[in-house]
Amino acid sequence: MHNLSTAPEPGEAERDPQPEKLYEARAAVHNKRIDGPFRRFKWFVMLVTLGIYYVTPWLRWDRGPYAPDQAVLVDMANRRFYMFGIEIWPHEFYFVAGLLIMAGIGLFLITSAVGRAWCGYACPQTVWTDLFQHVDRFVDGDRNARVRLDAAPWTWGKVTRRAFKWSLYAVIGFATGGAWILYFADAPTLLRDFFTGQAASIAYITVAVLTLTTVTLGGFMREQVCIYMCPWPRIQTAMLDEKSLMVTYKDWRGEPRGSVKKAQKNPGEFGDCIDCMQCVAVCPTGIDIREGAQIGCITCALCIDACDKVMAEVGRPRGLIDYATLEDCEREARGETPRPPWRTLLRPRIIAYTLIWASIGLGLLFALGVRSHTDLTVSPDRNPPFMLMSDGSVRNSFTLKLRNMESRPRDMEIAVEGLLGAVMWSDTTRREDAAATQIVNVAADQTQTVRAYVMAPGGTPAQDFAFRITSQDEQRETDTVETRFSAPGDQP
Numbered sequence: 227m228h229n230l231s232t233a234p235e236p237g238e239a240e241r242d243p244q245p246e247k248l249y250e251a252r253a254a255v256h257n258k259r260i261d262g263p264f265r266r267f268k269w270f271v272m273l274v275t276l277g278i279y280y281v282t283p284w285l286r287w288d289r290g291p292y293a294p295d296q297a298v299l300v301d302m303a304n305r306r307f308y309m310f311g312i313e314i315w316p317h318e319f320y321f322v323a324g325l326l327i328m329a330g331i332g333l334f335l336i337t338s339a340v341g342r343a344w345c346g347y348a349c350p351q352t353v354w355t356d357l358f359q360h361v362d363r364f365v366d367g368d369r370n371a372r373v374r375l376d377a378a379p380w381t382w383g384k385v386t387r388r389a390f391k392w393s394l395y396a397v398i399g400f401a402t403g404g405a406w407i408l409y410f411a412d413a414p415t416l417l418r419d420f421f422t423g424q425a426a427s428i429a430y431i432t433v434a435v436l437t438l439t440t441v442t443l444g445g446f447m448r449e450q451v452c453i454y455m456c457p458w459p460r461i462q463t464a465m466l467d468e469k470s471l472m473v474t475y476k477d478w479r480g481e482p483r484g485s486v487k488k489a490q491k492n493p494g495e496f497g498d499c500i501d502c503m504q505c506v507a508v509c510p511t512g513i514d515i516r517e518g519a520q521i522g523c524i525t526c527a528l529c530i531d532a533c534d535k536v537m538a539e540v541g542r543p544r545g546l547i548d549y550a551t552l553e554d555c556e557r558e559a560r561g562e563t564p565r566p567p568w569r570t571l572l573r574p575r576i577i578a579y580t581l582i583w584a585s586i587g588l589g590l591l592f593a594l595g596v597r598s599h600t601d602l603t604v605s606p607d608r609n610p611p612f613m614l615m616s617d618g619s620v621r622n623s624f625t626l627k628l629r630n631m632e633s634r635p636r637d638m639e640i641a642v643e644g645l646l647g648a649v650m651w652s653d654t655t656r657r658e659d660a661a662a663t664q665i666v667n668v669a670a671d672q673t674q675t676v677r678a679y680v681m682a683p684g685g686t687p688a689q690d691f692a693f694r695i696t697s698q699d700e701q702r703e704t705d706t707v708e709t710r711f712s713a714p715g716d717q718p
């Protein structure tokens with residue numbers, strides 16, 4: 227049984243007392259409106275990211291009459307991923323894996339260079355929470371009005387406001403889920419089908435789930451997702467070091483805090499922080515950055531905007547809260563000049579991440595540039611592995627899969643190589659027409675399955691040979707697959 231007593235055992239040091247509360251209810255964060263360079267940058271990133279998300283499914287890309295004309299499309303039915311001029315087939319999943327690895331290394335790179343900038347500006351949770359906070363401001367007013375309304379009793383006025391605000395939340399959530407499904411089918415067609423009740427039930431279920439999760443996570447849970455649910459802040463803290471740029475309160479300059487009046491009465495006794503709490507009031511996660519680096523800080527830098535404004539008003543230099551590295555803070559506290567921020571970017575770890583990231587990107591681009599649009603897979607029949615014909619010749623059967631990755635139909639020549647005297651025919655040709663090569667027409671953007679029968683003269687021993695396909699167009703793309711010809715006496 228656990229000993230819950232806080233009294234020390236004999237010889238044991240004094241224990242910390244049990245915390246008074248093991249659970250504390252969430253205090254709503256009503257962050258104040260602020261303007262400044264970082265806020266404007268956040269507006270910019272929000273417009274770009276939301277713009278990309280909502281507009282992309284409507285962009286068209288001409289791929290000819292045999293392929294969809296949606297620029298970005300995840301075509302689940304045909305197992306294709308289209309992205310402008312690039313078409314990824316299931317067997318090319320390594321491109322998607324490469325992009326995911328690049329995204330991961332990109333996050334490492336950004337975190338090492340500028341701390342949690344992803345969290346502060348571009349993470350969907352941040353962008354949507356910011357959007358919902360603007361809705362709050364639009365409906366209920368700025369911070370003080372919202373605090374008052376929260377504390378006010380439930381009157382008809384409050385109920386109406388809440389109903390209106392939550393309806394706007396629902397519209398945003400619905401638009402978010404609605405836009406998501408448009409990436410998986412032709413957007414105009416799906417939109418029409420959706421509102422006429424003819425879309426697949428999975429479309430309605432997906433929109434319902436995403437509407438609910440968007441409203442719950444962005445509208446109600448907000449900073450709790452970042453602080454308690456998301457694993458990324460924990461990983462990031464392990465990646466930050468004394469050379470990473472972070473939003474930092476310069477306590478050697480700000481402390482001891484005191485109002486302007488107190489500082490005027492006692493010159494030289496107070497630091498630059500006038501304890502106005504503006505940095506806390508604008509913070510979207512409701513933390514006090516003056517308490518030091520903490521997991522709740524998403525480095526959105528709105529507190530920098532707020533404090534710079536305050537410093538300008540009281541005639542003190544800006545940057546009491548600023549992007550700074552721990553190393554530079556120590557240097558500045560000793561009275562030395564901090565290094566320019568770009569110097570922090572030129573360090574081995576960041577250069578290594580950049581080189582790895584760029585090498586993978588270049589590798590993927592190269593692989594995309596040289597990849598063939600023709601592909602062949604071969605599966606030999608194993609039961610039976612061969613058949614002895616009445617004239618003594620030996621026949622093997624194979625299943626060939628010919629991929630035509632061009633958005634136009636193409637003739638493909640199938641040839642048997644390295645098997646002396648062998649001829650072949652398929653399930654679409656007659657045995658009398660057996661020859662060393664056969665032509666098969668493969669539809670645009672399709673995989674054609676062909677049953678191929680290869681017959682070699684009697685006495686041909688078991689041996690390796692190859693199927694080669696060659697596209698019958700000006701590109702003459704080829705793919706060769708080695709396989710085995712089975713014959714009597716073959717050792718499995």
Ligand code: SF4
Nearest residue numbers: 499500502503505533
């Ligand atoms: S905004 Fe600046 S001056 Fe005001 S409390 Fe925060 S750190 Fe101090």
Ligand code: SF4
Nearest residue numbers: 509523524526527529
């Ligand atoms: S402390 Fe500053 S940088 Fe951190 S989340 Fe709050 S406002 Fe953003």
